[in-house]
Amino acid sequence: MQIDLHRIPVREVVAGYLNTEEDGVSGMNGRLDIRPKYQRLFRYNVEQQQAVLRTVLKGFPLNVFYWSVSGESGGEPTYEMLDGQQRTLSICEFVEGNFSITDPAWPFPKNFDSLSADDRNKVLAYQLMVYKCRGTEDEKLEWFQVINIAGLKLEAQELRNAVYTGPWLTDAKRYFSRENQAAHKYGKDYVKPGDVKAQALLEKALVWIAGRGDDAICRYMNDHRNDQNALELWKRFRDVVDWAKATFPKVRPQLSQVNWPDLYDRFGSRTWNAGELEQRVRELLADVDVTKKAGIYEYVLSGDERVLNIRAFDDSMRTEAYERQNGICVKCQEHFEIGEMHADHITPWSLGGKTEGANCQMLCADCNRRKSNI
Ligand SMILES: [Zn+2]
Structure with a gap:
């Protein structure tokens, strides 16, 4: 990975500046991609834009810019701007005459053309501190991740796109x-x-x-x-x-929480009746014992109850059942303490049994394990 610091005068950056909705924003006669197509665009407000230009006019330093070498055109390298987009845009838009700046010493705001020749030259001669980076994809990614931690604040996918x-x-x-x-x-x-x-x-x-x-x-x-x-x-x-x-045409908020590619890969080759599925989905959405509603879509295809997080018996239901049984496990008929036993649906949830006291029975750990293994 090669990273070099360069001083690049504004006049080189603004040469051939183009800003179009269609083709993005470019400078340096097309060799600098300031905003690649379809990339996110933060917009500086007018105060921020003016602050950039005042910094330039006073000759104060701006933070460094990061450019990544993206290829070559006519024997010269081409660049994509990784950091510094808004500051670059502010300078270019100002030189293009697209906004004015104020100064306490001036009686009125000035755009680029109404600056003195001296000030115009100050802007064009101002040098940007640019880190140009060149390397393999792996090297760039690693380097971008490091500078991202230091302040770039790009999302993982934005880094990969760079x-x-x-x-x-x-x-x-x-x-x-x-x-x-x-x-x-x-x-x-x-x-x-x-x-x-x-x-x-x-x-x-x-x-x-x-x-x-x-x-x-x-x-x-x-x-x-x-x-x-x-x-x-x-x-x-x-x-x-x-x-x-096609399989679940009825729009509901839960749809967005489903792992669709997984379901498509597992169940996509079978034929499903969307009307019947919708009927099942509606019943399950209304079932208070189903605590994970987004799991319903997978459940109606796979039949695997675990994805629904069926409501567990609460302490009072467990106590009721334990007392009703006098502490005796209904399978092996041995006595256990309540803490050693598990609550179980008498009529399974899948056969319409509810999570309520009357449908609760207490099993010892062994019997419970044997039952769930069936
Ligand atoms: Zn038992």
């Missing part, structure tokens, strides 16, 4: 990284409403295809970074959401 750049990422962001874009409209009822700007949905889609964990996601992004598009990722996302929508 490392695994290429045509695949550009295309993936097209689907997943902005509100009102395909993936959000498509899956909004079936995924948690995350922070789009911090790349949460892109991260979710990656988990759905690559599995959980930073390593799995990085491996996938690295393997695919030079793919010409991210259709595989988009198709996986759509397949999972399509299946979830």
Whole structure:
């Protein structure tokens, strides 16, 4: 990993400055990506923008900037801005004449053109302290993580996006990284409403295809970074959401808490009757003994009661049953202390038995174990 400190005058950065909604923001005649497409954009307010320009005009130092070497164009390196976006934008927008600044010594606010020639030159000659970093993906990621701890405050997926750049990422962001874009409209009822700007949905889609964990996601992004598009990722996302929508079409808040790719992989190849499933879901939502409602969707497919967190008998129900039995285990007929016994549904919950005193029986530990092993 090579990290060099450079002093770069503002006039080089603002050369050929372009700011368009479509293509993002760039400077240095296209060689500096100030805001890559679809990346989150913090906006400085006017006071913050003015403060940057006053700092520049007075010749005071600004904090360092971080640029990452992203490639090459015409024999010259190209860069992506990792930190310093808003300060750079403030300077460029000012030089473009898009806002004015005030100063107690001036009778009126001035934009760039109404500054004295001397002041204009001060702005253009001002040197930014830029760390340029160049290295392998692994090295960059490690370095970004370290400087992130020191103050950059990027989310994990934003860091990965800064490392695994290429045509695949550009295309993936097209689907997943902005509100009102395909993936959000498509899956909004079936995924948690995350922070789009911090790349949460892109991260979710990656988990759905690559599995959980930073390593799995990085491996996938690295393997695919030079793919010409991210259709595989988009198709996986759509397949999972399509299946979830067809199987459980009724929109409820619990839908967003379900692990859909897991259910799709385990149960997606079977045919399900959405009407019957909906009937079961509705009954279970109304069942007070089901304490984990989001587990209902998995339960109606798998039949595994554990995902529902069936309500346990409380102390008064246990005491009632214990006294009713005179402390005798109903299976082995031996006497035990209450602390040695387990509460059990007489009629199992799956056969309609409720978690209530009348349906409670006390079993000794051994009998209880034997029963649950059946
Ligand atoms: Zn027993």
